[in-house]
Amino acid sequence: METLEQIKSRLEAALPSAKIEILANECAAGERSLLVDAASGLAAAKFLRDDAQLKLDYCSNVTGVDWPDKEISEKIKVKQVVDGVEKEVEEVKKTLRPGYLEVVFHLYSMTLKHGPVVLRMRTENRADQTHLPSLTPLWRGAELQEREIYDLYGVIFDGHPDLRRILMWDGFEGYPMRKDYVAPEDYEYEPTPHDEVLEAAKKCYPAEPKVEVKP
Amino acid sequence: MIAAQKPFEVTPKLDESGTPIGELLEISMGPHHPSTHGVFRMDVTLDGETVVKLKPVFGYLHRNHEKIGENISYLATMPYTDRLDYFCSMTNNWAYALTIEKLAGLAVPERAEYIRVIMAELTRLQNHTSLIGFFVQDMGALGTPMMYAFREREKILDLFEEISGARMMCNYMRFGGVRVDTSDAWLAQTKKVVGDYGKFLDEFEVFLNENEILLARTQGVAPLSKEQAINASITGPLLRAAGVNYDLRKVDKYGIYSRFEFKVPLGETGDLYDRYMVRVLEMRESIKILNQALAGIPAGPVMDPKAKLRGFRPKAGEVYGRIESPKGELGFYIISDGGPSPYRYRIRPPSYINLTTLEDMCLGRKVADVIVILGSVDIVLGEVDR
Numbered sequence: 001m002e003t004l005e006q007i008k009s010r011l012e013a014a015l016p017s018a019k020i021e022i023l024a025n026e027c028a029a030g031e032r033s034l035l036v037d038a039a040s041g042l043a044a045a046k047f048l049r050d051d052a053q054l055k056l057d058y059c060s061n062v063t064g065v066d067w068p069d070k071e072i073s074e075k076i077k078v079k080q081v082v083d084g085v086e087k088e089v090e091e092v093k094k095t096l097r098p099g100y101l102e103v104v105f106h107l108y109s110m111t112l113k114h115g116p117v118v119l120r121m122r123t124e125n126r127a128d129q130t131h132l133p134s135l136t137p138l139w140r141g142a143e144l145q146e147r148e149i150y151d152l153y154g155v156i157f158d159g160h161p162d163l164r165r166i167l168m169w170d171g172f173e174g175y176p177m178r179k180d181y182v183a184p185e186d187y188e189y190e191p192t193p194h195d196e197v198l199e200a201a202k203k204c205y206p207a208e209p210k211v212e213v214k215p
Numbered sequence: 216m217i218a219a220q221k222p223f224e225v226t227p228k229l230d231e232s233g234t235p236i237g238e239l240l241e242i243s244m245g246p247h248h249p250s251t252h253g254v255f256r257m258d259v260t261l262d263g264e265t266v267v268k269l270k271p272v273f274g275y276l277h278r279n280h281e282k283i284g285e286n287i288s289y290l291a292t293m294p295y296t297d298r299l300d301y302f303c304s305m306t307n308n309w310a311y312a313l314t315i316e317k318l319a320g321l322a323v324p325e326r327a328e329y330i331r332v333i334m335a336e337l338t339r340l341q342n343h344t345s346l347i348g349f350f351v352q353d354m355g356a357l358g359t360p361m362m363y364a365f366r367e368r369e370k371i372l373d374l375f376e377e378i379s380g381a382r383m384m385c386n387y388m389r390f391g392g393v394r395v396d397t398s399d400a401w402l403a404q405t406k407k408v409v410g411d412y413g414k415f416l417d418e419f420e421v422f423l424n425e426n427e428i429l430l431a432r433t434q435g436v437a438p439l440s441k442e443q444a445i446n447a448s449i450t451g452p453l454l455r456a457a458g459v460n461y462d463l464r465k466v467d468k469y470g471i472y473s474r475f476e477f478k479v480p481l482g483e484t485g486d487l488y489d490r491y492m493v494r495v496l497e498m499r500e501s502i503k504i505l506n507q508a509l510a511g512i513p514a515g516p517v518m519d520p521k522a523k524l525r526g527f528r529p530k531a532g533e534v535y536g537r538i539e540s541p542k543g544e545l546g547f548y549i550i551s552d553g554g555p556s557p558y559r560y561r562i563r564p565p566s567y568i569n570l571t572t573l574e575d576m577c578l579g580r581k582v583a584d585v586i587v588i589l590g591s592v593d594i595v596l597g598e599v600d601r
Contacts, residue, residue: 027532028320061563110461141448167274
């Protein structure tokens, strides 16, 4: 198979408007990945599927990943004048990397028996701009997996034929696989609540009016 | 924020003047139904006895396995993988161990590689055997064939129990090798079981291969074309029954599969009979692999001495590892941030993704066929719902 750089340059030639980046992977035998912007994601995926040299006809795995806001602190040396003498002082510079949701596709070719090409797309943020193009029209194998990512991460796939919750029930609120998800109080884990469990249970049950029992 | 579930749309058949002919019947098949192989539900719409719409409903066994995996250590996930596809805990263990080995660059000793192949092929034998038992039972052959299948399966589970302490939840492999070494007595017993397995298959095939009822219920039912199967990411025996030559043991050659001689059985039409036959032939090939592995197993250690199980912290990075489990491509995708537990832990469950085309296969068939078609997909709900 071609190297990722070759694929990238051919993709860029075919789609001049696409922003494509190669992400490094430091682990022992891992694959590097192609990061494509959401707007040209579908076109890039179509190119990868239909290209005669690649023929990535098999979308094996679709994964959602949550990356919350992260504070990155860097140490920088700054020159300062202290008591009339110029000195180098270390300063910690803090930058906030805004959070996003990411979807990773592992693409293989069944006809040419090569792969994987790892394709990634990122949403704008984690709150309201969570739309990404659905690749289900290209590979039907992504259908259930994209539904799962919608269900557990809250990524909205535009163009998906049947985007509903799949593993959680309808009417469930929140996205359980997100890193900041807090599980609700499990007040039913003991059949006869007492002590702290009873205190926790009080929050969950509505107060019942006392009923006097006549002798 | 959450979109409400779409109302169940049904379009009844209309005559020329636009009035509906008859009525459509909506049935909820499952979740507690012996034919669904677990807690699985299908919303089926029937026109008479013909299926006009079928929507699978998932999630009854959902426990967010992936979230659990992100909160515990790498080693502690190993016993949880047993519970995914609880028929094939050995292959689940292997897929996870292989992924971590890829992530951390661990080597596996020669003897452990052979033991892994033996375990995986034994798992394939017992999975396919019991699946065919269930499959025939779904067609109405109550009891007898399944009891034959379970008798043989139990012999293999006895082997697993002897070596790992548990029949089904083996928790046997570790990243960098396997947990305990096999004894000579165990290997001798395995040779005996494998040697006798061919006879059992002969007997099984004599009864089933040309059985009139099995032929009538399976031939030409629910065919799956090559293009459809590839596009829907179908893997495993279903894919090969459709005629696509894609077996990860040959494609990726993970472990030491390149050393063994075996063939990949393929079907032609992808109908139920092809799926049945592909599984039978795969068992024959598994026996071949087992014979070669049992003959060639070398002496030596079974764990990489550099592998650190407790307090294991791989370098940051991501990895996708996959093996050919009896049900299809079982993959694990792990992102490590250098911490004691994975940042992202994802399973690619084969039987979940194989259900993508369930509706296509069932449309236009009778309701009794739905059960057989579902049986042929070979699902285990522990893996589907995770």
